Amino acid sequence: MTATASAYADRYLAAVGRAVPASSRPEILAELEASIAEQVEPRVAEGEDRDAAERAVVAGLGEPIAYASSLIDRPMWVVGPRYYAAWLRLLRLLLWIVPFCAVGGVVLAQLIARAPAGAIFGSAIAVLIQTIVHVGFWTTLVFFALERTGSTGDTILDWNPDQLPQSADARSGRMDLIASLVFLAVAAGAIVWDRVLGFFPTGGAPIPILAPAPWPWIVLFGFIVLEAAFAIVLYVRRRWTTALAVVNTVLAAAFAAATLTLLFRGELINPSLLSFITEAGGEGFAQGQRASAAQGGVFGILGVLLGFGLVAFSAWDIADGWLKLRRVRRGAVAAVAAGV
Incomplete structure (x- = not known):
């Protein structure tokens, strides 16, 4: 790909490439890239910023799906060509x-x-x-x-x-690594703080949220270490691969399984915290417990909500990994088709 196809042009080529048949994609993208370059270079020669020139040129070409359909003479009549x-x-x-x-x-x-x-x-x-x-x-x-x-x-x-969608190479750079490690360090610090000083305010000494048993500590710190190692490997590899997406899926699923097991065995949340909430709630809390008895009481409902949140977080992490891999593959296909 030429130097001109670097920002808006590159994204436009990728969007058009996804909307044309694979059999004609290389030829179409090669012609489109040459056409964009022919319009961008004179603007740059006159002193215009390259990104601004590319933006103006692709804006003139119009919406990429509509432009692709005009190239292959494919009618857009599901709801009418205009929309x-x-x-x-x-x-x-x-x-x-x-x-x-x-x-x-x-x-x-x-x-x-x-x-x-x-x-x-x-x-x-x-x-x-x-x-x-x-x-x-x-x-x-x-x-x-x-x-x-x-x-x-x-x-x-x-x-x-x-x-236009952002460039599909989805590489993991230094800033991504730093952000991941900082987040994991904050999570580890929060766990230590909770275990040593307690997080939940009581009007006196705070109460730890996590159970005092060693398992929550071991499980959470274990996964923090594994996630940190994964972030470093991803940085070294520079891009998502199928193997990394699989490893990310296994880590997320294992995290969900381990934390849910602790939660429903009553070994994740500090029993002293639950006792404090019960005593502090008085008659109003007791009424809530009776009203929600069919669903396991107030704590039963909160447990379900917490479990649902853990599963949703893990599912999002898994989906995010596979979507990034998909973007990498799309970018590679578009680059090959365009003659990179």
Whole structure:
């Protein structure tokens, strides 16, 4: 790739490359790169900043999905050619967010209600399917109505180069390593502080949140050390690989399993803290315990919420690793296709 395809141009080429058939991708991207270079270089020669020149050129080319369709003469008629690119961008975004939130809410409610595993799984699948269908139907219906009513839709149709996905190489640099190690150091310091001085205020001496038994200490510090080692290996390798994504998945799943085991065995949270909360709550707390007895009482509900949070954190960590690997692969494919 030439020097001109470094910022906006590189991102635009990657976006167009994902929207054209693999069979014609090398030729299309080579021609597009040459075209961008021919327009950028005169601007740079006249003294314009390269990034600004690239931004202006790709802005003139327009939304990358629409531009790719014009190159391959592919009609965009799901909801009409005018709104197709905006419809596709919004639909992809909603399908990443809405089903996850809906399924998470249903699973959390079922866990609090102490539903059996089969009922939780069945409800989650049903909600997932219904949510996907509804998101697809209603999003398409809205754009269909906009197309047929002749709405100007200026806000919907707005596109600029700043909306292009960031460069897909997803390398782990020194700043990422420093941020990871600082976060882990703060977590380790918080655990030590909790064990030595206590975190929960009582009006007197603070009470530790974690149980005084050695297992929470061993498990949490063990995973902090493993995560620090993983961050260093990732920095040395400079990019995500399949092996690193698998290791990250194993670490996250093991963390969730270990902490959930401690939580539901009553070995994660300090019993003295629970006793203090019970005594300090008085009759109001007792009423809450009776009202939520079917769900295991107030502490049962809080335990479910904490467990759900641990699982959600681990799931996010796993998904983040695989998404970064996917971006690396996309960047490699686009670079090869463009002749790098």
